[in-house]
Amino acid sequence: MYVPGKQLVTADALSRAPSGPEKSTENETLEDECRVFVDLIVxxxxxxxxxxxxxxxxxxEDLTCQQLRQYTQKGWPDHxxxxSEHLVPYWSHRADIHVANGILLKGERILIPKPMQREMLERLHxxxxxxxxxxxxxxxxxxxxxxxRDVRELVERCDICCQHSQQKTEQLMPTPLPVRPWQRVAxxxxxxxxxxxxxxxxxxSxxxxxxxxxxxxxATTVERLKVIFARFGIPETLVTDNGPQFASCEFAEFSRDYDFKHVTSSPRYPQSNGEAERAVRTVKQMLRKNQDPQRALLAYRSTPLAHGISPAELLMGRRIRSTVPVPPKSLTPRWPDLKVFRRKDRMLKEKQQETFRSRHRAKNLPVIIPGQKVWIRTSKTTGTVRGEAAxxxxxxxxxxxxxxxxxRAHLTVLPEPTQQEVNVTVTRSALPLQQ
Known part of the structure; x- marks a missing residue:
């Protein structure tokens, strides 16, 4: 039964059927979608x-970009x-290079011509x-x-980044064991x-x-050292830091008078006088825990170390009597087996070195060649290395x-300027000053 359209509450399928085919084809639709996508990227x-x-x-204006633009429009060669030689680096990326709104892109990234690459690197950094x-x-x-690659090179050659970079931890340098007791002291x-x-x-010991x-x-420091030297003898070498008590002319005269070699550690680097630093920590721990520091020193000197021999035995060839009861016979002077002691000492130091290396990922820093420019971290100044110290x-x-x-831990090698940077500096210096 016929019902007028204006009286239909719900239209049927035939009354709303399309009158003819769509004007746009599938290819045109795909092109429109690609154009929208490219515009969105830009x-x-x-x-x-x-x-x-x-x-x-x-x-x-760039010749390389002009040829790339032609290839994107007409297609790349088969082989x-x-x-051209200057386009070979782009060959493996040819499928991703295209033009959008007149701009060459590689995927979703702008393809930067050669004259602008330095500026872009500086902007990135x-x-x-x-x-x-x-x-x-x-x-x-x-x-x-x-x-x-260019970004890595830029960051590695940046003076400011080099000055503020974290210095790598160097491997532990074990202290060589002297030939005999009291030969080298700190x-x-x-x-x-x-x-x-x-x-x-x-x-x-x-x-x-x-x-x-x-x-x-x-003067007071020298007097105390004289008392200790009178008790144990004069060492061949005395290692200290660069404190004013040790760096004075008076102390130099004392070392000449008593005929020992005075060696100072690297300034502002206490780790280079490691034996003395460890001894200070040990003594402070004694003072912190004991009311009688002399008894604490006695206990330390008579207690075997990690290799099984006490400091007193290694220095004087005998055990010393303490508050811990021991058989009288064990107090008879007798030197320990020094060959066994040296072997154990070497093994302990090798183990410490390996533990330190794995824990801190330690790696020796490169040797600095004389003439290289360096940044001195302690004084925040630049300098030129003249050679290795003693x-x-x-x-x-x-x-x-x-x-x-x-x-070496205080020195950061500064990169040498490239020829391009030198040319830029010369060009800028040649410009007339603005009045």
Missing amino acids: QQIPATKTKLKQIQEMQN QKTV QGHQGMTKCIARAQQSIWWPGVI ADIFQWEGGHYLVVVDYF RYIEVANLPKLIT TPRSYQVETEMGTLRRN
């Missing part, structure tokens, strides 16, 4: 319209050998962020063959509860002597303040 590129226009103009973040910024927006001064004390430790310093002057891992560095001795 809109999402993190760059202003002015900068995009500048990049487009540079691409139009790489037929491609604004804020002096680390290498990982700079690479992430590049992967987000721009591309050219070798962009990741000394240091520490403060405890308002007083100052002198600590002297033997490299061979780890035997520790402690003396009070009523006055923190060279102490291990130390260098003589020439600065505006004079020649300094610094440990």
Whole structure:
């Protein structure tokens, strides 16, 4: 039964059937969708319209970009050998290179022409962020063959980043065991509860002597050392830091008078006087835990160390009597087996070295060649290395303040300027000054 259309509450299927075929074809629809997608990519590129226009103009002027644009329109050659030499780096990426709104892209990243690459690198490194973040910024927006390599080189050669980079931990350098007791000793001064004390430790036996310093002057330090030397003999070598009590002319005269070699550790690097530093920690722990420091020293000197022999036995060839009962026969002078002691000492040091290396991922820093520019971390100045110093891992560095001795851990090698950077500096210096 016929019902007028205006009276139909719900239209049937035939009354709403299309009158003819769609005007747009599937190909045209696909092209429209691709065009919308490409426009969306360009809109999402993190760059202003002015900068995009500048990049487009540079691409139009660049010969490489002109040829790439032609290949994207007409198709790439069938074989790489037929491609110009300067386009070979783009060959493996040819499927991703296309033009959108007049701009050459590689995927969703802008293809930067050669003349603008240096500027883009400097923009990527604004804020002096680390290498990982700079690479992430590049992967987000721009591309050219070798962009990741260029970013790495830029960050590695940045003076400011080198100056503020974290220095790697070097491997532990074990202290060589002397030939005999009291041949090489170390000394240091520490403060405890308002007083100052002198600590002297033997490299061979780890035997520790402690003396009070009523006055923190060279004369008092020398007097205390004379008392200790009178008790155990004069060592061949005395190792100290560069404190004023040890760096004075008076102390130098004392070393000549008593005929021993005075060696100072690297300035501002207490680890290089490690034996004395460990002895100071041991003594402070004694003072912190014991009311009678002399009894604590007695206990330390008579207690076997990790290799099974006490410091007193190694220094004097006998056990010393303490409050712990021992058979009288064991107090008879008798030297321990030094061959066994040396073997155990070497094994312990090798184990410590391996533990330190694995725990801190320690790795020796590269040797600095004389003439290289360095950044001195302790004084925040630059200098030129003149050569290695007498102490291990130390260098003589020439600065505006004079020649300094610094440990390798305090020195960061600054990159040499490239020829391109030199040319830029010369060009800028040749420009007339603005009035």
